[in-house]
Amino acid sequence: xxxxxxxxxxxxxxxxxxxxxxxxxxxxxxxxxxxxxxxxxxxxxxxxxxxxxxxxxxxxxxxxxxxxxxxxxxxxxxxxxxxxxxxxxxxxxxxxxxxxxxxxxxxxxxxxxxxxxxxxxxxxxxxxxxxxxxxxxxxxxxxxxxxxxxxxxxxxxxxxxxxxxxxxxxxxxxxxxxxxxxxxxxxxxxxxxxxxxxxxxxxxxxxxxxxxxxxxxxxxxxxxxxxxxxxxxxxxxxxxxxxxxxxxxxxxxxxxxxxxxxxxxxxxxxxxxxxxxxxxxxxxxxxxxxxxxxxxxxxxxxxxxxxxxxxxxxxxxxxxxxxxxxxxxxxxxxxxxxxxxxxxxxxxxxxxxxxxxxxxxxxxxxxxxxxxxxxxxxxxxxxxxxxxxxxxxxxxxxxxxxxxxxxxxxxxxxxxxxxxxxxxxxxxxxxxxxxxxxxxxxxxxxxxxxxxxxxxxxxxxxxxxxxxxxxxxxxxxxxxxxxxxxxxxxxxxxxxxxxxxxxxxxxxxxxxxxxxxxxxxxxxxxxxxxxxxxxxxxxxxxxxxxxxxxxxxxxxxxxxxxxxxxxxxxxxxxxxxxxxxxxxxxxxxxxxxx
Amino acid sequence: xxxxxxxxxxxxxxxxxxxxxxxxxxxxxxxxxxxxxxxxxxxxxxxxxxxxxxxxxxxxxxxxxxxxxxxxxxxxxxxxxxxxxxxxxxxxxxxxxxxxxxxxxxxxxxxxxxxxxxxxxxxxxxxxxxxxxxxxxxxxxxxxxxxxxxxxxxxxxxxxxxxxxxxxxxxxxxxxxxxxxxxxxxxx
Numbered sequence: 001x002x003x004x005x006x007x008x009x010x011x012x013x014x015x016x017x018x019x020x021x022x023x024x025x026x027x028x029x030x031x032x033x034x035x036x037x038x039x040x041x042x043x044x045x046x047x048x049x050x051x052x053x054x055x056x057x058x059x060x061x062x063x064x065x066x067x068x069x070x071x072x073x074x075x076x077x078x079x080x081x082x083x084x085x086x087x088x089x090x091x092x093x094x095x096x097x098x099x100x101x102x103x104x105x106x107x108x109x110x111x112x113x114x115x116x117x118x119x120x121x122x123x124x125x126x127x128x129x130x131x132x133x134x135x136x137x138x139x140x141x142x143x144x145x146x147x148x149x150x151x152x153x154x155x156x157x158x159x160x161x162x163x164x165x166x167x168x169x170x171x172x173x174x175x176x177x178x179x180x181x182x183x184x185x186x187x188x189x190x191x192x193x194x195x196x197x198x199x200x201x202x203x204x205x206x207x208x209x210x211x212x213x214x215x216x217x218x219x220x221x222x223x224x225x226x227x228x229x230x231x232x233x234x235x236x237x238x239x240x241x242x243x244x245x246x247x248x249x250x251x252x253x254x255x256x257x258x259x260x261x262x263x264x265x266x267x268x269x270x271x272x273x274x275x276x277x278x279x280x281x282x283x284x285x286x287x288x289x290x291x292x293x294x295x296x297x298x299x300x301x302x303x304x305x306x307x308x309x310x311x312x313x314x315x316x317x318x319x320x321x322x323x324x325x326x327x328x329x330x331x332x333x334x335x336x337x338x339x340x341x342x343x344x345x346x347x348x349x350x351x352x353x354x355x356x357x358x359x360x361x362x363x364x365x366x367x368x369x370x371x372x373x374x375x376x377x378x379x380x381x382x383x384x385x386x387x388x389x390x391x392x393x394x395x396x397x398x399x400x401x402x403x404x405x406x407x408x409x410x411x412x413x414x415x416x417x418x419x420x421x422x423x424x425x426x427x428x429x430x431x432x433x434x435x436x437x438x439x440x441x442x443x444x445x446x447x448x449x450x451x452x453x454x455x456x457x458x459x460x461x462x463x464x465x466x467x468x469x470x471x472x473x474x475x476x477x478x479x480x481x482x483x484x485x486x487x488x489x490x491x492x493x494x495x496x497x498x499x500x501x502x503x504x505x506x507x508x509x510x511x512x513x514x515x516x517x518x519x520x521x522x523x524x525x526x527x528x529x530x531x532x533x534x535x536x537x538x539x540x541x542x543x544x545x546x547x548x549x550x551x552x553x554x555x556x557x558x559x560x561x562x563x564x565x566x567x568x569x570x571x572x573x574x575x576x577x578x579x580x581x582x583x584x585x586x587x588x589x590x591x592x593x594x
Numbered sequence: 595x596x597x598x599x600x601x602x603x604x605x606x607x608x609x610x611x612x613x614x615x616x617x618x619x620x621x622x623x624x625x626x627x628x629x630x631x632x633x634x635x636x637x638x639x640x641x642x643x644x645x646x647x648x649x650x651x652x653x654x655x656x657x658x659x660x661x662x663x664x665x666x667x668x669x670x671x672x673x674x675x676x677x678x679x680x681x682x683x684x685x686x687x688x689x690x691x692x693x694x695x696x697x698x699x700x701x702x703x704x705x706x707x708x709x710x711x712x713x714x715x716x717x718x719x720x721x722x723x724x725x726x727x728x729x730x731x732x733x734x735x736x737x738x739x740x741x742x743x744x745x746x747x748x749x750x751x752x753x754x755x756x757x758x759x760x761x762x763x764x765x766x767x768x769x770x771x772x773x774x775x776x777x778x779x780x781x782x
Contacts, residue, residue, distance in 0.1 A: 087602065176602035354612045378741040432687055435745040443614040457609045477612060488605060534606050 004064065004089060004163070004172045011036040011064040012057045013163070015155040016076040017134040017148050022317065023292030023299070025190060028076045029134050030145070032152040033057055034160060036066075043149050049080055059085035068092045068110045068159055070179060071303060074186035084186070088179030091162055094170050096304045097178070101453075101463035108305075114158055117165040127151075174459040178304070181487040185301045185311075187494040192296030193319055193501040193509065194338065196331040196553060200291060202570050203329075207286055210569055217565045218277045230256070230278060244268060245417045258283070258322065263405075265558065267398050267415045273561040276325055280562065284323045288316035295333070301503070303487075307472075308479040309460040310486075311503060320504050325559030325566065330509075337517035337549035341524045342507030343532065344542040345369055346485070347404045347478040353539035354477060355440035359433055367542075370397035377429040399426040404478060406471025445473045456480045457535050458488075482506060485528075485535045492527035500524075514549045521545050622689075624750050627761040629661045629693045632684065634727040637740050639747035640694065640719040641683040646754050651676035652695055653767060655774060661695055662774055663762040671770070673701055675778065682716050683754060685747050687723060687740075693761050707734040 005011035014033040018026035031049055033042040035057065042056055055077065059065060065085035067073045069092040077084055095113040106112035111127070114120070130151040133144060140148070203210065212228065219225040224234040232254055239246050239254075246264065247255040261275035290299045297319045305312035315321040319330055332338045343349065348369050352360035363372035371389070374380045374396040380389045395416055402412040413423030431438050448454040448464045454473060455461040460480050464473065486503050493500050493508065498520055501509040508528070512520035525543050532541035548554050555563070601607075629652070632638045651669050652661040653676050664676050679695040686692075696712045699705040711734035715726050723740040750757065767774060 173602065173608050177605055177608060180602045428687065432745050440614065444612075447614040455610060457612060458605065459608075459610060481612070534609065537609065 002168055004167055004170055004175075005036050007172070008064040008087070009062040010058050011066060013066045013156050013159045014057075014073055015067065015152050015159070016073050017152045018072070018076055019135040019137045021292070022288075022290035023192070023297060025079050025292070025298070026072070026075050027137060028079060029140070030149050030152055031076070032149060032156045034153075034156050036160060036163070041153070043153065045145055045149070052080070052082070054082050055085070059083060061086050063087065064089055065179075066091065066159060066163060068113070068155070068162075070182040071185040071189065071301070074183050075189055078186055078190045084183045087176055088182055089170075089172075089175055090179045090182045091159060091166060093178040093182065093304050094166055094175050096309075097171075097175075097459065097461055098166070098169055099463070100307060100309075100461060101465070101468075110155060110158060110162075113166075114162060117162060119158070119161055119165065171459050177458055178460075178487075180491050181303060184487070184490040184494045184500075185303050188490060188500045188502060189298055189301060191499045191501050191511070192292065192294075192298040193330055194332050194336065194511065195289075195291050195295055195297050195319065195329050197291060197295045199331075199570065199572050200289070200329055202572065203566065204286060206570065210566060211281060213569055214277060214280065214562065214565055218273050218562060222274050224274070228281065232256070242270075243417070244271075245414050247411070247414050262322075263415065266401070267394070268417075269558075272324075272558045276323060276559055276562040279323050280325070283315070284321075284326070285316040286326075288314075289319060289326070289329075290314075290317040297330075304460075306483075307462055308476065309456070309483040310479070310505070318502075320502060320509075323559065323562075324556040325563040327556045327559060328553055328563040328567075330554035331552075332511065332514070332548065332550045334550050335514055336511060337514040337547060338501065338509055338511045338554065339517055339521045339524065339548070340504075340507055340509050340546045340554070341521065341528060341543050342504075343482075343485070343528060344544055346482050346506040346541060348400060349532070349539070349541040350478045350481050350485075350536065351404070351437055351441075353536035353541075354481065355434075355437040357434045357436035357440070360437050361539075368393075370394075370400055373400055373430070373433060376433045379429075395422075395426065399430055403427070403430055404475065406469075406475050408471075441474050441477075444477050445470050448473045448476075456484050458484050460484060481535055485531050485541075488534060489524075489528045489531035492530060493524055496523055496527065498523055498527070509554075517547055517549065521547065624691060624752060624757075624760065627691055627693060627757050629663075629681070629695055629761050632686075632694060632726045635725065636690075637687040637723045637725050638684050638694075638719055639723055640716045641685070641747075641749055642720040646683040648681045648754070648758065649678070649698065650681060651678050652681075653677070653774065660765055662765040662767050662772075663758070665766070665768045668767065668770065672775075680713075680716075681758070683749075683757065684716075684719070685749060687745075689748050691750050691757070693757070707732070711735040711737070 012033050012035055014031065016031045017029040019029065020026045028046045028049055030043070030045050034040065044056065063085065064087045066089045068090070070088050070090040074084055074088070091113065092108065095116070096108055099108070099116065104112055104116065106115040130148065134148055215225050215228055222238050224231055224238050226234070235256070236254060247260050249255050258279060261271065261278065265272040265275045289297065291297050299313050299317035301311045302313050303311050319326055330338065345364065349364050352364045359376055363369040363376065366372040368386065371380065371384060371386060371393050374389065374392045375382060375384060377396065379396065380392050384392070386393055398416045399412060402415065407415070409423035409427055410420050412426060413420040416422065444454060448468065453461050453463050454476050456477070460483065462476055462480070486506065489508065490500055490503050493510065499511045501511050508524060510520055510524050525545065528543050529540050533539065650666070651664045653664050653672065654661055664672060669676060678698040678700060680698055681693045681695055684692055684694045694716065696716055697709045699709070715724060715735055715737045718724055718737055718739070725738045726735045727738065729736045
């Protein structure tokens with residue numbers, strides 16, 4: 001498709017300059033737009049824009065809106081109260097599609113894209129100075145206004161030069177779908193996540209003391225710290241006392257990186273508080289959590305940043321970062337409720353549906369794919385239940401999850417605390433139980449290595465070089481199509497008026513009035529079901545729901561122990577201390593055939 | 595709009611196939627077909643039907659333990675050296691194909707429990723996944739059947755004749771001056 005603009009009556013390249021303090025919505029400074037066919041140029045300062053009820057150019061079905069990182073521009077639209085454009089072409093998203101998996105010497109920003117295509121870019125230092133001017137805020141002199149408008153126009157003109165260079169490789173229909181998601185992302189960032197700001201302020205005030213006391217309290221169960229320092233020898237003793245196998249590094253040392261702890265905590269929940277504590281001490285930057293004056297957590301969702309196409313928001317700015325206990329700061333305001341709606345075993349469902357493996361589809365539809373796998377492998381009787389065969393279920397669950405992560409037999413064996421022969425047997429049983437899935441999965445890896453790329457149902461692509469990891473490639477269809485599903489669900493939900501606070505891997509956090517949250521949940525579940533049917537060619541994934549109404553707070557069970565200790569130290573009202581029970585409502589949406 | 599363009603609000607019509615096998619894939623080539631017994635830890639199936647077995651004779655090289663297929667014209671002359679066998683097409687649960695040489699009674703017609711139990715195991719493996727392990731005390735092969743529902747055996751596309759060729763292409767004794775026979779005769 002050589003010229004995307006040929007389909008449209010008007011094509012506008014648009015850029016805004018704005019400032020945004022952490023957690024706040026953008027403060028618009030100015031906007032420049034240029035129509036590509038006529039060359040017509042629009043330059044407006046913020047006070048003029050604020051008087052407009054809609055954009056000063058066409059955004060209807062006959063027009064194309066072109067931007068770089070369009071969620072920022074569309075966030076300005078929302079702040080100005082303007083209707084969003086129907087057709088959004090985001091050259092950032094398209095640059096990511098074109099280069100995902102490749103080394104991009106100058107990054108994926110506008111300058112990086114210009115450099116990649118051999119186009120001249122504005123000097124970086126000058127850009128930084130003007131960006132600072134935009135962020136500064138306050139009153140602007142006439143010269144400063146002109147400078148910012150000129151700066152804004154240089155980006156617009158650069159985009160106008162970039163588009164023809166990128167156009168030959170733009171798959172416009174799917175590019176517009178990605179642009180549609182950038183509009184959804186802007187709506188999500190506009191809404192933000194409700195945070196208990198009083199508790200956050202108390203926590204920040206006493207943070208150093210809280211950390212020290214957390215070590216005392218949590219480590220009482222482990223005995224692996226000396227002061228605030230983690231001791232390897234004591235950790236080795238703890239593992240030995242508890243008969244727990246643990247991965248080691250190539251040098252034979254116990255692996256204590258965050259990924260290992262996170263993975264081990266999934267199969268050994270007892271280790272989860274220690275993982276939370278280590279992360280809290282080592283990596284958590286509580287003061288970076290971006291919360292605005294309205295008590296909402298907002299940060300860039302960073303769409304399409306991950307190799308799988310998933311969002312990649314800042315770990316420290318986003319309340320859904322790696323420390324699970326921080327999520328207990330999420331709390332709806334009086335009269336409000338939030339709902340966490342997630343797809344049940346999304347990756348397993350995607351694998352089953354896309355590979356069309358009948359046994360795997362049966363396992364997914366059973367509602368408990370782990371026990372179904374154990375049954376299909378002959379490890380448990382046909383009438384086995386989660387209660388009657390918990391150990392077997394855990395083993396086969398670890399195998400199903402391990403396959404999704406591309407785990408080998410040794411790693412799987414370590415995770416389940418069994419000898420390698422058991423890991424090999426489980427993986428063999430998985431291959432035997434799901435031969436169609438494995439044929440499909442192997443074909444995906446072969447396709448990637450033969451053709452140099454692998455794409456999702458909507459064209460999100462990873463480019464493959466000679467060093468590609470086959471396990472990562474095998475996992476790509478599940479992860480990246482899961483990302484497509486989440487993006488589509490966010491589009492549908494936000495377009496239908498749902499206040500989506502955040503997309504979270506395989507879930508969305510939505511919000512509404514407490515007395516009508518059931519309607520919000522119903523709409524959200526319907527959109528997620530629809531998104532799964534579209535991505536999976538008719539196969540519908542089930543969803544689970546957890547509703548939290550004021551005065552309760554959100555809770556993630558992995559962080560409950562640490563959060564309870566913190567709440568106790570701070571003497572705060574902690575209505576999430578109990579495990580999910582009568583204050584929470586779990587609803588499972590049905591599953592239908594292909 | 596001056597030209598029709600797919601609607602971003604109709605994503606069902608934008609869906610690309612995820613059937614990677616139809617977009618050009620990779621097929622495992624069967625380049626090596628070993629002639630061997632089943633290993634004690636592998637589950638196997640044996641392909642039923644006369645088209646998938648051959649009653650013949652093989653000569654085992656003591657040094658390498660390799661089996662050489664001996665042309666029928668030499669069987670009588672090498673009666674004391676060759677082993678009469680039935681070569682049966684087998685496949686493991688890992689999709690590895692091999693020819694299982696099952697010893698048959700010699701010229702005297704006498705058999706033993708090892709051979710009988712191997713024949714029985716191969717017959718069972720025509721319809722069930724089994725593994726076979728030596729039971730030295732009893733002097734026979736024990737047969738263990740898989741209790742799990744394993745996948746259907748995947749048989750190679752090649753005809754049995756071609757599988758034989760691939761198995762014995764470098765180890766086929768057609769004439770008396772084959773190096774292995776000359777070695778047995780003590781010739782240089």
